[in-house]
Amino acid sequence: MNIMSSLYQHGTLAMLMGKQLQGTITVAELLTHGDTGIGTLTGLDGEVIVLDGEVYQATSDGKLNHITDKDTKMPFVSVHFNQPTRRLPFSETSTDTLSQQLKSEKLTNIFAAVKFHGDFSNMHVRVAQKQETPYPSLLEVATNQSEFQEKDISGTIVGYFAPSVFSGPTAAGWHIHFLSDDKKFGGHILDFEGQNIDGTLQIFDEFRQHFPLEDSDFRDMSLNLEGLSDDIATSEGGKQ
Template sequence: MSSLYQHGTLAMLMGKQMQGTASVAELLAHGDTGIGTFEGLDGEGIILDGKVYQALSNGQVVQVTDQDVLLPFVSVHFHEPTEVLPFSEVDFGTLSSKLEKFQLDNIFAAIKFHGKFSHVHTRVVAKQTIPFPSLLDVSKNQPEFHRDDVAGTLVGYYAPEIFNGPTAAGWHVHFLSDDKKFAGHVLDFSATEVDGTLQLFDDFIQHLPIDNAEFRDMSLDLDGLSSGIKASEGRKA
C-alpha cells in the first residue's frame, strides 16, 4: 500500500483560509517528499529527502530547519517509487502523453525526476496578511521567474479531475535547482537527461484542521471553484 497524505485543501485557500494549521514536524511524520505552501502563502514549499525548502517571492530559497513552522496546505508521501519514467526528455506540454500507458486519469500519482532543464518558468506567491484575500486574487499579481540551462529536481503530483477542490486536478509540480538558489511552483519547463520515477497511490489521506476556528467557520462559494483553481494554478498541462 502506498499513501499520499494531504493536510488542508486548495478550496480553503480559495476561501481565504491561509493560516498555518500543521507544523513541519507533523508533516514529516507522514512523508519525506512533497510540496506545499507556508502560513499566509509565504512562498512555495519543496520537500526532498526529508528536507524542507522555501522559495520566497524575492527569488531567494532557504532551507526550513525550524520544525515548528506552520503550513496551511501541503501534500507529502514517503518516496517508494513504483515505476521508472519511460522517457529521457519531456516538457510540461508532453508530460501527460508520455505517461499515458500508466492510465493516471482516475488515480493519484507522484512524479520526481532530476534533469537538465533548458528552461523553467516558475511563480512564487508573496506572503499575505490578515484579512487574507482569496487565492485567485493573489494569483493575479504574483512574482514570476525564469531560468535557462539549470540542473535540478521536479517533484509533484497528479490528481483526478473529481478531486479538484480538495486539491488541484491534473499536475501540480514544484522545482528546486541543484544549487538550491532557484525554486518555485512550475508554470512551464523543458528538460533533458531525465532520470526519475513515478509513484502510484492506492490511498489518499485527507487531513483537515478541525481544531482551527477560522476553518470551521469558513463559508465557501462553490460557484466557479473549479475554474478559479485552474486559473490560480496557471498550469500548462
C-alpha cells in the same frame, strides 16, 4: 494498508480560495507523514518543496530558504514517502509532453507522484507573495505573483497528478514544483523543458485528506462552490 502507498494532504485548495491561509500543521508533524512533497507556508509565503525529508521554501523575492525550524506552519501541503512504482520511460520531457508520455500509465482517475532530476533548457516558475491578515483568497493572490525564468539549470521536479473529480481538495491535473541542485532557485512550475531526465513515478492506492479541525476559522468558513474548479485552475496555472 501500507503507508508507503498513501498520499497525505493537509488542508485543501478550496480552503485557500476561502481565505484560510493560516498555518495549521507544523513541519515536525508533516514529516511524520512523508519525506517528499509540495505546499506553501502561512500566508501563502512562497512555494515549498519537500525533498529527501528536508523542507525548502522559494520566496517571492527570488530567494530559497532551507526550513529547519520544525515549528514552522503550513496551511496546505501534500507529502508521501518516496517508494517509486517505476522509473520514468523517457529522457526528455516538458509541460506540453509529460501527460502524453505517461498515457500508458492510465493516470486519469488516480493519484500519482513524479520525482525526477534533469537538465532544464527552460524553467519558468511563479512564487506566491506572503499575505497578511485579513487574508485575501488564493485567486486574488494569483493576480500578483512573482515569476522567474532560468535557462540551462539542473535540478529536481517533484509533484502530483490528481483526478479531475478531486478539484477543490487539490488541483486537478499536474501540480509540480522545482528545486535547483544548488538550492538557490525554485518555485511552482508554469513551464519547463528538460533533458537527461532520470526519475520515477509513484502511484497511490490511498489519498488521505487531513483537515485542521482545531482551527475555528476553518470550521466557520463559507465557500462559494460555483466556479470553484475553474478558479482553482486559474490560480494554479497548471496543465492537465
